[in-house]
Amino acid sequence: MQAAVDSGIGVDVSSVYELRDALRAGVDPARVVATGPAKTHAFHAELLACGALISVDSIGELAELEACVAPSTPPPRVRILLRYRPASNRASRFGMDEAELLQCLKRLATRRTAFTFEGFHCHLGGYAWETRVQAVHELAAAVGAARELDLRPRMLDIGGGLPVRYVEGEAYDAFLPAQTPDDYRTGRVPDSYYPYGGRTDAAAWLRQLLAAPCVGGRTVAHYLNAEQLVLALEPGRSLVDQAAVTAFRVIRVKALADGRHVVFVEGSSFSACETWFGSEFLVDPVLVPADPERGADGPRFGAYIAGHSCLDDDVVTNRILDFDRRPEPGDLLVYANTAGYQMDLLENEFHRHPMPRRIVVRTNPRGAMEFSPD
Known part of the structure; x- marks a missing residue:
């Protein structure tokens, strides 16, 4: 947390305890975002009290926040992102599909005095930059729908994380196919692994993402700049690559x-x-x-x-x-x-x-x- 403060970066929190840690460390509440899918009433209350950004995971969570602000006089301004479930991750329990997203946008358009809509967030497994490009492409329609409702998204948070290379890619590629069931005490070779020896590090991953064609023939970078959208991401363990x-x-x-x-x-x-x-x-x-x-x-x-x-x-x-x-x-x-x-x-x-x-x-x-x- 202190390293985040010293570096001037934001902090993602998934519990009331992580939120308290961040605030004690001196993190600016405006740079805190809460992305957990199962936020408690107490967590919501403390997020509202400090003015943190809340990633809303479902229509039900938006309704809970509406209930939280209703008794307040005057009500606090609730800063939110809407969490989208991309087509490549339809089986995920996180986020909302296009219809649910639009339903939330319409509700927010009628509650402008209580809510400040700041953009969209998505959760994707794995480390493929291609799925993030596709998610940005899909979210372009939601950005357009928000603006038609006179809402002003300023951010796309594409989640995390960024890859870490633990070993050289050539050695890793040679190692994987050479494994046999006899190499494991279980008698079974696992079906999948974290990409320990990928060919792409975090910096190259980000360059490939930003340079990829996305909307209307524009690259992701050109689309974000043209639409005046901030790209947010959760780099995860890549922040401490080669440490410990x-x-x-x-x-x-x-x-x-x-x-x-x-x-x-x-x-x-x-x-x-x-x-x-x-x-x-x-x-x-x-x-x-x-x-x-x-x-x-x-x-x-x-x-x-x-x-x-x-x-x-x-x-x-x-x-x-x-x-x-x-x-x-x-x-x-x-x-x-x-x-x-x-x-x-x-x-x-x-x-x-x-x-x-x-x-x-x-x-x-x-x-x-x-x-x-x-």
Whole structure:
């Protein structure tokens, strides 16, 4: 939050607790947008009180906001976006279709003293810039409909996120087709993965989006400029690309009945959320021996990594990793570039184990490293 304040960028909040964090950090309420689909009455009330921008997910949510402002004298000016569900994402539970969007616009046109309509928002899964271009193309009709009702949209928020490259694209493309069911303790290769080795980074992604043909032969950039629309986006974990490492301490290594091995670590799968979605974190950890003199002269060693809870599915990686030596208790398994999803929502005190420690490393003006708790 403080980094957002220092950088002069806005903050997306999805709960009343994130909103309070943002305001305590000094974020300008005018630069806060609330996009969660299931906002509580208390969340709405605090958003209205501070003047934040609210992304309305449904006709029902708009009705709830109308009820919130009705008792107020004078009523607060409610700043809103309308959340659209693009054609490429029709099965999503987020947002509204074209007919629902138009119904909301007509209601807003009759409530100008209570509501300030600022534009449209959409939620799209995946990282394809092409689906965002198509969403902008579809929203052009909604922008026109809003202006016919004398509403003045100023923003298109195309959601998030932007891609992060964890490994080189060539290595990733060679790795994927070479996998077999024997590479996984489940005997099944996952159906999909986050694009760990995509060929496009966040900056190139944005350039491709803005340069793509969109409405009336114009590029997205030309359309936005001509219509005087601000492009908003939620860059997500790309903001912390190449930041942070996560270290798991090895507790023990166990041979299983099927001849395989499992490495138990001091940690849990809550720190590697891909396994929640039937996918897999494909970046290998670096094995750092507790004894730096212990060499790698022995045979290579295959094992998967499990957490320290009593859940059989508490698995950090189902993939059988190929180590250059047998991991031993006290060794560390270190994952690079993990700032994006190693956050509070993935941490818990399962079995009353303490929360993972966070350490901030800074370089002082003399070039020396300083360590401090986060």
